[in-house]
Amino acid sequence: MDLLTLDFMLRALLAAFVTGLAAPAVGTYLVQRRQALMGDGIGHVAVTGVAVGLLTHTSPVLAAVVVAVLAALLIEAMRDRGTSGDVALALLFYGGIAGGVLITGLAGQSAATLNRFLFGSITTVDSGDLGVVVGLAVVVIVVALGLSARLFAVAQDPDFARVAGLRVGAWNVLVSVLAAVTVTVAMRTVGLLLVSALMVVPVATAQQVTRTFRATLLGSMALGTVASVAGLVFSAYVDAAPGASIVVLALAGFCLAWPVGAALRRRQRMLSPFGSEEEMVLAVEEPHTVVPEDHGHEHGPDCGHRAVQHGDHVDYVHDGHRHAPHGGHYDEH
Numbered sequence: 001m002d003l004l005t006l007d008f009m010l011r012a013l014l015a016a017f018v019t020g021l022a023a024p025a026v027g028t029y030l031v032q033r034r035q036a037l038m039g040d041g042i043g044h045v046a047v048t049g050v051a052v053g054l055l056t057h058t059s060p061v062l063a064a065v066v067v068a069v070l071a072a073l074l075i076e077a078m079r080d081r082g083t084s085g086d087v088a089l090a091l092l093f094y095g096g097i098a099g100g101v102l103i104t105g106l107a108g109q110s111a112a113t114l115n116r117f118l119f120g121s122i123t124t125v126d127s128g129d130l131g132v133v134v135g136l137a138v139v140v141i142v143v144a145l146g147l148s149a150r151l152f153a154v155a156q157d158p159d160f161a162r163v164a165g166l167r168v169g170a171w172n173v174l175v176s177v178l179a180a181v182t183v184t185v186a187m188r189t190v191g192l193l194l195v196s197a198l199m200v201v202p203v204a205t206a207q208q209v210t211r212t213f214r215a216t217l218l219g220s221m222a223l224g225t226v227a228s229v230a231g232l233v234f235s236a237y238v239d240a241a242p243g244a245s246i247v248v249l250a251l252a253g254f255c256l257a258w259p260v261g262a263a264l265r266r267r268q269r270m271l272s273p274f275g276s277e278e279e280m281v282l283a284v285e286e287p288h289t290v291v292p293e294d295h296g297h298e299h300g301p302d303c304g305h306r307a308v309q310h311g312d313h314v315d316y317v318h319d320g321h322r323h324a325p326h327g328g329h330y331d332e333h
């Protein structure tokens, strides 16, 4: 423990804290969009960015930000043109790692240099790095929380969001850019290869016990922070790799929450025995009945009503009926 001078540990703890908040915040939207692996794809491409930074003797972190954002824009463009998501990701995975290793070699650096970025090196964070990490993380957190209503609408139901007048394409690009920035923020904490775990695992854990989008968002941020800080402290005591400790701890949290979530779901089924069957029937594309009702209440991610994913949109359940907002009217089931 002699190594742990106060300054060094304080910097590492602060970096872990902000990463633990920012990564699941963006991860919640990616999970919502069924793009849980997108962070991982961007992480692999950021390896090339780091290598470019090494080759050009500029900052590896800033080079990684630039390359990661370009990769995120490319993924959005490919999605728009109908390239299947997993093919686009596979290309990024292989190209990113191969490019990174190749360019690092050209830069005359050993693979060990690259390892610091692949698996994190939170214990070598200096005050300059810390400034960049904290600054980027604060931007990510402010945008993810401040624009949550819009980002949720676009992630959950793009068609409805479009009808409601939101610029879906622009908001999608924003989420992808946030993901890219988060990857480079988390690079120092958990490393590029484990970034996606911190973006996705706390979200999966929170989803076990939460019902509304906002509760999942805030819950996953709390879980991410606990895992990051506790994982770092643990790794310092037992002299293990911080990034791996953080990810293993986050996974342990999921293993604890899963039985609780399963019990909650079972209880929900017993309270409304026909609920799950009805939902299964509805999920097989049952046509809507349009009801031009005057609805005083506006349903949303945190309105408190039970939200049910139904094909490409979300229905809300209340007072014995179930419907979805659709333009100026409600589609009743």
Ligand SMILES: [Zn+2]
Residues within 6 Å of the ligand: 297, 298, 299, 300, 303, 304, 305, 316, 318
């Ligand atoms: Zn409601």
Ligand SMILES: [Zn+2]
Residues within 6 Å of the ligand: 310, 313, 314, 315, 323, 324, 333
């Ligand atoms: Zn519906």
Ligand SMILES: [Zn+2]
Residues within 6 Å of the ligand: 295, 297, 299, 316, 318, 323
């Ligand atoms: Zn209603």
Ligand SMILES: [Zn+2]
Residues within 6 Å of the ligand: 288, 290, 326, 329, 330, 331
């Ligand atoms: Zn309609």
